[in-house]
Amino acid sequence: MDVETQFKKTRIKNIRIDGPIRCIFFCEFHHTAGPIISCQDPENFISKELFDSISVYIITKAELQRSVITVTLQNYKILGFPIRIDDKDKYVRNAFHFNLCFVCDSDARTVQYESVVQKFSDYLVAREMESSFLSQGKVSTKLAPLLAQVKEELNTKGECALIEGATTTHLKVCRIRLDPSPVKDHQVPIFIKEISEQPWDLTTQQVTPYIDGFNHIAKIASLSDVQNNLVKACIQNLVYYGVVALVPLFQYGNVYCTTPKLKMMAQNLELQCKCLNYVTKSKRQLPTVRDVFRLYAAMTRGTTIRDLCIRFNPSNLRINERKLVQFGVLEGIIRRVHKYPVLLTDEPDELEKSLSGESSLDELCCSIGVASQQLEDQLERDHNVMLLWK
Structure with missing residues (x-):
């Protein structure tokens, strides 16, 4: 591997996982006490008073069983997956209701934990079905070390392995990428990661040979003979997957x-x-x-x-x-x-209608198909146009 390729590989940044888990708690519907928190890590993180005020949203009705629910409070966001196990012979009220919940900061993103909460809940269902792990004995004694392990490892490593005999359940936080901004004609894509050998779609295969870090989108569309909007969609997809970054168009007048x-x-x-x-x-x-x-x-x-x-x-x-x-x-x-031309008069011609200060010189050059220096010289001779630098 040459040094340039190695540099491009190391340029990929890990996608940040927002919202560390502050607490994991297990709550259930007790046949006499009603909804209660049976175990949590750290202990007493969620107070009884706070839980009582929101328990109706945590231990839910049948319509919301096995659905991801999110309850946002002033300081916390609670993510859960309510479960109901029916068994008339085994449980006092014919069913066992519980919810395993992750607690994060109220302004944190928690979508990356949804699949983890569901899989962890299914793991507890399996153990309950096999050995009444949750409904018999002191559940806090059995669950406390498990909750502590999951919280610690998910926060530090993003994954956790739950080993039970010969069976191992893997929990892994999904890294959620934010949608990239729309791609513009004057932007220049550059590879920051080797493109994999996987079978990309035909448009991507046709476009990628012209991505060299200097060709802008409009030029790539022309060289590859692919419609401009399809090239933009292709590049946006490559940006999403961390294969390509967008840089400004290189010109010696920059x-x-x-x-x-x-x-x-x-x-x-x-x-x-x-x-x-x-x-x-x-x-x-x-x-x-x-x-x-x-x-x-x-x-x-x-x-x-x-x-x-x-x-x-x-x-x-x-x-x-x-x-x-x-x-x-x-x-x-x-x-x-960048330079942003602004028109100072109220009676613009066709070109000057674009001079609102919202479009940079690069954007204007791509849209009207002229060289940057030629357009800049023309605008500088026009006393009704001011160039703003920012």
Whole structure:
């Protein structure tokens, strides 16, 4: 595996699992006491008063049995999967009602735990059917270590194995990805992960050969002879699965500025190694960290990439300026400073109708099919148009 591929692999970030589990409790319908919490970890996390106020939503009626329920309170969000086991001979009231619940912060996302709660509940049903694990004896003594194990391992590792004799039940938190933002014509896709050998759909197979980190969506659609909206859907799908990231269109007239992450280039040896191998013009002779750092540090508002090339001559420093920008954007070391044209008059022509300040120069160039420098020169000669940088 070459260094560039290794860099792309390490760029994939784990999708954050929101909302650590604060508590797991097991509640049941007692034939004399009614709904009660029989066991919880940590102990007394959910008070009796709080549980009594919401028990009607936890120990539910038949219509909600075996359905994922979520109860949101001021401080907590409770996720459960109410269960009813019917057996006229075994239970006093002909059935055993229980609910195993996860408790998270009220503003946390809990959808990733839904399948875990259901599978854990089914595991307890199986043990109850086999040995009356829940309904006989002191349930808290038997369940307490189990709840503690599940909470600890799901919070730290995202998975847990429940071993019972020769049978093992695996609980694993599903990592839920957020839907990516809509893809725009002027955005540039770049692979950040090797595309797998799995049989992708025909559109993806037709589009991926033209993803090189520099072709924008509109150009890819033209080169691949695929409809623009289909290319956007394809790229959005690849972004969702962490195969592709979107970066701004590279042009020598672009302006970038550094972020606070620039200091990592001076401190992190691993990042330095990745950067040098990624931006070098030749694998046989790498540039120096000093030269790369100087180029990044010189990226300020008002300074174009063309200005930097004239000033530093990156080629003589063994640096590929296009890859330098690409690496900096992907790592968050630099960010693009966009130009937004704003019309100052009330009587626009056809072009000027787009000059509301909502569309960047890149978007306008792609939509009307002209070079960025040509459009910028035209707009700068128009005294009724102001360019905003942000």
